[in-house]
Amino acid sequence: MAEKKIRAMVAKPGLDGHDRGAKIIARALRDAGMEVIYTGLRQTPEQIVNAALQEDIDVLLLSILSGAHNHLFTAIMKGLQEKDMAQVLVIGGGVIPQEDIPNLKQAGISETFGPGTSTETIIAYIKDNLPS
Amino acid sequence: MELIQEALKGSERAIARLITMVENEMPSWRETMRTIYAHTGKAYLLGFTGPTGSGKSTLVDRVAHLLCTNGYSVGIVAIDPSSPFTGGALLGDRIRMREVVTHENVFIRSLGTRGGLGGLSQATSDVIKILDAAGKEFILIETIGIGQDEVEIAQIADTSIVVSVPGLGDDIQTIKAGIMEIGEIFVVNKADREGADHVVTMIKAMLDVHPLSDAWQQPVIKTVATENGGVDELYENIMLHRKYLLKSDLLAVKRKERIGREITRLLERRIAQYVHNQMKEIGSLEDLVEEVTRRETDPYSCVDRLLPLVEKK
Ligand SMILES: Nc1nc2c(ncn2[C@@H]2O[C@H](COP(=O)(O)OP(=O)(O)OP(=O)(O)O)[C@@H](O)[C@H]2O)c(=O)[nH]1
Numbered sequence: 452m453a454e455k456k457i458r459a460m461v462a463k464p465g466l467d468g469h470d471r472g473a474k475i476i477a478r479a480l481r482d483a484g485m486e487v488i489y490t491g492l493r494q495t496p497e498q499i500v501n502a503a504l505q506e507d508i509d510v511l512l513l514s515i516l517s518g519a520h521n522h523l524f525t526a527i528m529k530g531l532q533e534k535d536m537a538q539v540l541v542i543g544g545g546v547i548p549q550e551d552i553p554n555l556k557q558a559g560i561s562e563t564f565g566p567g568t569s570t571e572t573i574i575a576y577i578k579d580n581l582p583s
Numbered sequence: 584m585e586l587i588q589e590a591l592k593g594s595e596r597a598i599a600r601l602i603t604m605v606e607n608e609m610p611s612w613r614e615t616m617r618t619i620y621a622h623t624g625k626a627y628l629l630g631f632t633g634p635t636g637s638g639k640s641t642l643v644d645r646v647a648h649l650l651c652t653n654g655y656s657v658g659i660v661a662i663d664p665s666s667p668f669t670g671g672a673l674l675g676d677r678i679r680m681r682e683v684v685t686h687e688n689v690f691i692r693s694l695g696t697r698g699g700l701g702g703l704s705q706a707t708s709d710v711i712k713i714l715d716a717a718g719k720e721f722i723l724i725e726t727i728g729i730g731q732d733e734v735e736i737a738q739i740a741d742t743s744i745v746v747s748v749p750g751l752g753d754d755i756q757t758i759k760a761g762i763m764e765i766g767e768i769f770v771v772n773k774a775d776r777e778g779a780d781h782v783v784t785m786i787k788a789m790l791d792v793h794p795l796s797d798a799w800q801q802p803v804i805k806t807v808a809t810e811n812g813g814v815d816e817l818y819e820n821i822m823l824h825r826k827y828l829l830k831s832d833l834l835a836v837k838r839k840e841r842i843g844r845e846i847t848r849l850l851e852r853r854i855a856q857y858v859h860n861q862m863k864e865i866g867s868l869e870d871l872v873e874e875v876t877r878r879e880t881d882p883y884s885c886v887d888r889l890l891p892l893v894e895k896k
């Protein structure tokens with residue numbers, strides 16, 4: 452029997468056209484032995500949820516640029532729940548205003564990592580927090 | 584099993600979970616595939632192969648979009664290489680599949696090659712079967728063209744489409760002898776770039792065309808996938824080839840050959856895994872290596888010594 456591979460998806464909801472951070476984390480996860488689905492920019496919450504469902508991912512990393520996107524994350528979390536994907540570990544990364552974090556966590560995001568967090572920290576968090 | 588029933592009815596969650604199960608060869612995968620198998624054989628399979636960055640995903644997106652528009656339900660299997668060192672993979676084909684995701688009834692799954700013991704071809708053909716059983720009428724398979732994989736994947740498809748692009752040099756490493764025989768439709772993508780006509784001429788020169796025979800004449804089609812250029816022509820030729828295979832009964836012949844290869848491959852894998860496990864149990868490999876290093880024996884004689892031990896049981 453082969454070992455179950457960790458499948459992660461890196462997505463960037465919203466319309467900002469920047470994905471350097473998302474690409475760096477995607478590569479780091481790959482180098483840590485994961486299979487990383489990268490969907491590119493400008494995905495709607497519905498498309499992200501749909502891809503998560505079809506790819507049967509274990510982890511979803513959402514690249515966040517500002518708190519203005521709170522409603523997108525809420526939509527994604529709701530979509531995951533509706534599609535019976537509530538077990539997916541959802542992590543947010545980027546410049547997140549301190550005051551938004553409680554709301555994001557309440558919506559179901561497990562953890563947020565600010566800019567400058569080492570990729571090792573994120574990888575360790577994923578490995579420690581995935582349901583076995 | 585309930586999951587199988589749900590997948591057969593088209594539940595995406597069930598299809599996705601079955602694929603994970605089978606891809607990881609979880610304990611009941613063989614049992615699952617046995618049940619699934621009875622429901623397969625209906626989908627038509629299109630293989631897209633070609634070098635990195637040649638525009639395979641973009642082409643798959645456009646062709647799949649046309650299929651959807653014509654009322655077909657579509658499955659896509661997109662394969663990217665896994666690192667042989669870490670086992671990780673970056674699966675980025677979805678980036679270019681922007682048009683097709685707006686349709687319902689499209690299921691896209693990205694796979695890493697993972698490697699080892701013919702695993703890619705088995706996982707790929709199992710994933711295809713799950714999508715087939717779930718009612719997808721056309722399944723598009725994207726693979727990078729590297730060595731053995733591209734040949735195997737081409738054998739998995741009913742229509743194999745070989746993608747090349749201008750600017751890869753005259754010796755055309757990308758259009759190797761093997762692939763010329765496998766391709767049923769040739770696409771020269773990025774025809775907006777200089778040199779496309781030259782590539783078309785070269786491919787045509789390499790093809791064995793007999794204008795008067797009623798065998799399939801492999802078309803060479805120029806496309807600009809990003810602008811939708813030539814995609815209609817590609818689509819038409821796919822449908823023509825399908826019709827040709829159906830009418831000439833060659834589809835049945837092709838599929839029988841595929842079944843034969845699959846039985847052989849499954850048997851080979853079982854034997855390979857068995858040998859692997861037995862070797863672990865015998866556990867004297869390190870001692871043998873030492874003996875060979877000291878030149879007291881040689882690898883060939885070692886195999887003669889191991890064979891009876893492996894065969895036992
Ligand atoms: N100029 C031009 N660019 C194209 C064309 N088709 C695709 N591209 C671009 O080529 C790049 C690679 O396209 P993909 O569809 O990802 O190619 P691919 O063969 O799937 O790549 P891999 O999966 O990485 O092997 C993208 O930036 C596309 O936008 C074309 O006809 N003309």
Ligand SMILES: [Mg+2]
Pocket residue numbers: 639640641675676725
């Ligand atoms: Mg691709």
